Amino acid sequence: MLKHILTIAVRSIQKHKSSFIINLTGLSTGLAFAFLLYLWVQDEKSIDKFHANDSRLYQAMMQSTENDLVRIQDHTQGPLSEALEKDLPEVEKAVTVMNLSKEGMDITMKNGENSFKTSGIFSGDAFFQVFSFPLLSGNAGTVLTEKNNVVISESLARKLYGSVDAALGKSLQWNAFGSDHLSSVTGVFNDVTSASTMKFDFVLTKQKLLEDLWQNGTKWSNTGPETFLLLKEGVNITAFNKKIEKFIDKYDKGNHFSLFVRKYSDAYLYGNYENGKQVGGRITNVRLFTVIAILLLIIASINFMNLSTAKVSGRLKEIGIKKTIGSSRRNLVYQFLGESIFVTAISAGVALMLVALLIDQFNFITGKQLSFHFSVAQLSGLFIIALVTGILSGSYPAFYLSGFRPLATLKGKLEGGVRELFVRKGLVIFQFIISLVLIVSVFIVYRQIEYAQTKSIGYAKENVVYFDLEGKIFENKKNFFEQLRRVDGVVQAGGINQTLIREDGGSSTYGIEWPGKIQSKNIDFVIRNVDENLVQTLGMQVKEGKSFSDSLGSNSSYLLLNETAVKIMGLKEPVGTKVKLWGEDKTILGVVKDFHTASVHQPISPFIFKCDPDGVSMAMVRIQAGAERKVIDNLTSFYSKVNPGYGLNLGFLDETFKAQYLSEERTLTLAKYFAYLTILISCLGLSGLAAYDTERRTKEIGIRKVLGADIKSLVTLLSKDFIKLVGIAIVLAAPVAYYLMDRWLQDFEYRIDISWWVFIAAGAIALTIALATVSFQAIKAAIANPAKSLKTE
Template sequence: MLKNHLKIAWRNLRRNSLFSLINVLGLSIGLASTFLIFFWVTDEMSVDKFHENNDRLYQVMMRSEENGIVKIHDGTQGPLAEALEKDLPEVENAVTVMNLQEVGMSITFSAGENNFKTQGLFASSNFFDVFSFPLVYGDASQVLNKKEAVVVSESFAVKLFGSVEKAINSPIEYFMFGQNQTAQISGVFKDTPDNSTMKFSFVATKQKLLEDMWTNGKEWGNTGPNTYITLKDNSDVKAFESKIDRFVDKYNEGNMFSLFLRKYADTYLYGNYKDGIQTGGRITYIKLFSFIGLLVLLIACINFMNLSTARVTKRFKEIGIKKTVGGTKNHLVVQFLTESLFLALLSLIVAMLLIVFLMPVFNFITGKNLGLTLIFEHLGVLTLATIITGLIAGSYPAFYLSRFSPLATLKGKFKSKGGELLARKGLVVFQFTASLILIIAVLIISDQINYAINKPIGYQKGHMVQIDLEGKAFEQSSSFFDEIEKVDGVESVGAISESIISEDGGSSTYGIDWAGKPDNLEIDFVFRNVNHNLVQTMNIQMADGDTFSKEMGDLESYLLFNEEAIRLMGLQNPVGKKVRLWGEEKVILGVMKNFHTASVLHSISPVVFRCSPMGHSLAMVRVKSGEEANTLASMNEVFEKFNPGYDFSYTFQDQAYNLQYLTEQRILSLSRYFAILAIFISCLGLFGLAAFNTETRIKEIGIRKVLGSSTYQILSLLSSDFMRLIGLSILLGLPIAYYVMSDWLLKFEYRVDISWSSFFLSSILTVAVALITISFQALKAAHANPVKSLRTE
């Protein structure tokens, strides 16, 4: 029986090749889109969940209330991990981690003549006991026991020494915080997996960092490193959080921070907070694209159902004969479901071919490294999903076709009922409503990203090159700047302690006091050490007072604040007033106009600049427009003169700024492609329905042409019903799109107003695409020879 059903399915597929092609193409595109999103979602959901202690691994977070706003901090006190492990029996392990990637730092390691720049961590000795990064060589509990020890990745060991074996116990040098450091490789770990948020090529010891390079990190009054803990089995997390709420008071009485826990694996997906409340994160995009994937697949299923039910008249006699000779309703249902599954499985094969072809492009758009092995790993899931899709798509046609009366079908007197026509039209409306919403979303997301990238941010980011200072370029920075300024194409050179761009603000301080400061006022100032020329180089405008100048004496006695800082401080006529920075008296030299230190997701931060001749890790160089390539080549020569063998590491400031919107840009790209797919699949179905509608009215069209109807009249006749459905889709889609996108824009502190031009353009585009799709069949019918259509039976 199954063989007979498959034979009939194949014959119907060949007999109705156009409609079968539309069904297979639409369903395969829907399946391919959904499966690609499934692979992406699966990868996103796996991030940071590979650690053996995943269920018991937490990050210790800090909460503070500042000027009525609750702020969340992931940086903690350097001694916190040791204190938690010592004082609280629930803590199995606690580890301190200083991640250089989070502060935008990279350092150059040297082994003989080999010099390579990379990023890494400084961590407690139990780091590899807490986190499951497998060691190729070394014991997890021993490799970081010595202060000078450093553990490197496999690939980094090979880059430096040629092989892992040669790297073991070899000495290595690096430059950090203005000091040359030596270390010895005590172990090698496997390269960090793609689904890890921690990306690093080395792990050095916490003791080295806090005892030799950043001694302030040992103080309870300073924050910066991350603290992670594993709780013992069966620990009550809620009770433990209550226990640590004011834990820091024990070591730093009167501090403003309270502690709480965040599951480590939740950091990636649930990393956003607003006024102290967790407000989502990347999980929002996962939900969004899961919905879009299912929506695209649903649109493809709707095509299948619409075309199957629309062509019911072609199978009336077949159904009638089968019922007359004893065929039951169940028999017919099985037959039609078999045909549906046959087409679905055929679509699965085409979908897999599409995935093979599209996977490299998909990886490029999403920044992933998904492999084709995913198809085989999830083949069972993909097949099951396809079968379910086939059953859902074929269920309505199967039950609908099988209920016909054999007498009515054999006489050819059966007509589609109003309910069936209404359902078919409703499905068309749903398809185009969903497609319209996606098109509007793409336009508004594009407007917001373009606004964010092009919005004036308070300084001139174009033609600005950021150079990492290290080695002798750091030690002899004044000489290095003098040489760089002599390069043709260089307009100005400034220096800063770390990048001005940081989502969490980077280095900051609460340590500023002034006369009249309220006791309960706490301001977290973004803090940077700069040289005398940084403000002019970045073209930061002054609102009041003066900026730093080389001719001024004792520059370290002065500070520059931005307008937001002065507003929060409540100072009137601030220039010339005295403040205290960490207990030292300073004078407000000037007030800078506000500028962004993060993306437009965040509000303007209070900023303070201190002029210092040393301690700058970055040179900011403004170059002439159109001369970037030659200027960079010349600057590279200067850099090599100071640091032979070092990599010349630089970044264009506008590119660094735009990277803040990388996630949104990827979302835009994905949304754009899926919107195109949705409208394409919808048009496939519309094309099929238009073809069928034309086919069933071929004699009517012939008669109308004989009686004198024009091509325009025929076109209007065949397209009017469909265009009314598109108009209804627009009326339904516009308010839904407005509501959805208004809610999405709320995540941005600075955002565009929703322009009605987006709605107008989307509506026109939808109408135009639909009209072109319908017109192809309508014009074909209008230009056909009426004599031939009237003679044909």
């Protein structure tokens, strides 16, 4: 039976080479991209799942109501982990983590002349017991027990000491907040894999952080670190969350936080909250691209179905004879499915070669490190995809062709022709609906990204570089900034304690009081320490009052607020209003026009600038436009002179801003490729059907030409039916595309309107492509010599 199926399949391929090439091209490209998306989806779903204790590893989250909205945050109190482990029998271990990369902070690590700027974490001593980051040397239970212990990555160990073994027991010098520190290397861990969202090159101790660097972190009134819990087996999470809801009240009465836990590995895919409700996250893209992969395979399968049923007349006698000599319908179904699976198997082989060629480019687009190892798991997944595609492709032709009555087929009579024609047309319409939805999506995603990146953000981000302050700079910051402003090519320079561009807002406070404040309303103000020149350096506009300046004398008694802060506070005449910040008397000096501290996904936050030159730890420098390379060289040379032993690690403010939309840009790039691909596959099928339709009407075309029909009328005759199908697809695709894109745009606080011209442009593109595809076959038939078509009989 199998030999017979393969023989017939090979003969069918030989007889219908053009159909085979169309099916091979469509199926192989569709399968290749489906395979790539399968690898991407599997990788996304594996993020943070590698920890041995994954099923019991949870993160403490805090919920609060601020300005009548429910806010969820992962910043917790420094002492929370010890309290949870001590008071709750359900908690096996708890650990505090302060992730410096989330704070936008790098630290220079030194061993003699070797120094490298990198990011890491401060953590409790149970870190390597709770998380599965393998240690190459050192004991997981003891490497962080002493305050001055440090554990470093394998790559950092090799950079600083030459080898892993040479690093153990050695002293490591590092600088933070202007002071030098020495720690002893007690362990080395494997470099963190791409499967982890927590990225770090070193782990310092929580004791070092809270005792020497951030004493306020020991207070329950301050938040900052993250808290992770390893729960005991069998803990009911719903009951546990109910139990810990008001846990913080025990240590900080009158606070407005409630506590709950979420599974740590769920945060990557399900990290978005809206007004206290979990509303998805990256899982949206996983679902989106899964659907796109399925649609690609359906579109490719539709070509197979259409071309198989379109050429049914050539196989009528074969079906009739087989049925007459006793072949059952089931055997015929097996035969046609076998032929489909055979073609799909060849296509899968071609697809695997395409995957090998395209995977590096795909990784570049998606920012992944995917690889294809021909492992059992990967091959099994790809085999299932190919098998399902083969069965899907052959299902309709198999059941349709095997259902003919033998007597009718032997007479050459085609049953169900009208029904089959409607099915074919419906499948063509479905193909172009998908293509049109993707074309519209590309337009709208592009326009939204363009809007987000060109929208006025309230300050001039271009030609601004920034870098952390280190080493000797902390001895006299004022002198450093004075020298910095004299560097050739530097237009202006100011100081701040954290970068402005932060999705989570960075440092914030509830500790401000003002006349008329409603005590029951909790408002979290983003706050930054700045010097007198920061506002001018960034070109922010002062709407009312004035900015900090050297002429004011004691700038520390003044605050600058943005418009949103003034609005939320309900101040009618804010300038000159007396307020209290953390119990200290302050005066509102001026109001700055609103500016964005996060992407347009987020609303503008209420913001406070506090003038505290001694509290800044980052320089922001506006440089001369058009001479960037020269100015950066000047800055590098200047920095090495005033701060020997430390390298200048510059960031560009506009690039940091643009990086917030990296996910959307990757989505746009992939959507473009998918749109191109669906159009290509759809047009391949359309071309095949047009070729078959033209072939079927060869004599009709010949007769019409003999009777005087011109090329234009013949092209119109052969094209109009197919163009009608695309027109129907345009009408049906418009509401679907509008609904999907409207849902997508709802994730943005600031977004574009969906314009009517987008649908007209998408329709025009699809119509033009379809017309060009069909017209090619029509013109070829129209210019052929009619004598050849008329003398075939």
